[in-house]
Amino acid sequence: MSSVRHTNTESRLVRGLLIALALGFLFLFLGLPLLAVFSEAFKQGFGPYWQALGEPDTLSAVGLTILIALLVLPLNVLFGLAAAWAIAKFDFRGKSLLTTLIDLPFAVSPVVAGLLFILIFGRQGWLGPWLSAHDIKIIFALPGMVIATMFITVPYIARELIPLMQAQGKDEEEAAVSLGASGWQMFWRVSLPNIKWGLLYGVILANARAMGEFGAVSVVSGHIRGETNTLPLHVEILYNEYNSVGAFAAASVLALLALVTLVAKTFVEWRMQKETDMLNAELPPEKAPATAASLQSAPQGGGGELGAARRFPERTQS
Secondary structure, three states: OHHHHHHHHHHHHHHHHHHHHHHHHHHHHHHHHHHHHHHHHOOOOHHHHHHHHOOHHHHHHHHHHHHHHHHHHHHHHHHHHHHHHHHHHOOOOOHHHHHHHHOHHHHOOHHHHHHHHHHHHOOOOOOHHHHHHOOOOOOOOHHHHHHHHHHHHHHHHHHHHHHHHHHHOOHHHHHHHHOOOOHHHHHHHHHHHHHHHHHHHHHHHHHHHHHHOOHHHHHHHOOOOOOOOOHHHHHHHHHHOOOHHHHHHHHHHHHHHHHHHHHHHHHHHHHHHHHHHHHHHHOOHHHOOOOHHHHOOOOEOEOHHHHHHHHOHHHHHO
């Protein structure tokens, strides 16, 4: 008994040290820089802070950042859903290659990605003469910034959905088809409800990455004030001009966006955990998921024919 008690005491001590080490690391590398940003932003008071945020170039940078995110996210959702559906539900030649290509933005430096787009769409690039002849401007304009941001953020939604859809399998979709559901009905009433929280989780991550992207956008933007400067680029310009209040005021907006993203991410994780607990309570003990982490892989309407029947009651009744 004494040895067991001694072991438990040691594990608590080690656990406490690890928690303290983790919290200290987070405060040193995340909390302290965040406090420094807001401290410098409000160093001269609220008046200069709001004045810096009200500058036309700053407002233009905020608007452009939001616009790029709004343009990129729908494209990411479409690609992520299509890629995840193809990889998780079908077997085809080149499946491994497609999975590898989805991960390519994680391996390529954003600056290198921006240079690649200049090589393709720039004035002296592969498509440059044709684009110039048709008066189409991509590099140093909004289209190039959208393409660069799309490339950087494309893995997030797909990578969130692929393991989720693979774990869920095809039982509910096949049962829905056997009940006479069309492809769109199956997607909207069976597939989408099962992946909604995973999809939202991927959208949150992709949005955070899109708003904070610097490297690739910096290469293709041209740094034109009031036209092609996003918020991260605007922060760099203000800081290089020794406008610390303006730079940290703009940085505080990015920090607030990061905090909002963190809150949204935490809420989605909480809802996913809640739905898993509800599902575990409904399933028989021998079919209950082994851990809470399987919340994404557990069908949310019941398994196979039962889940499909719940979503198509009018067909089962007939």
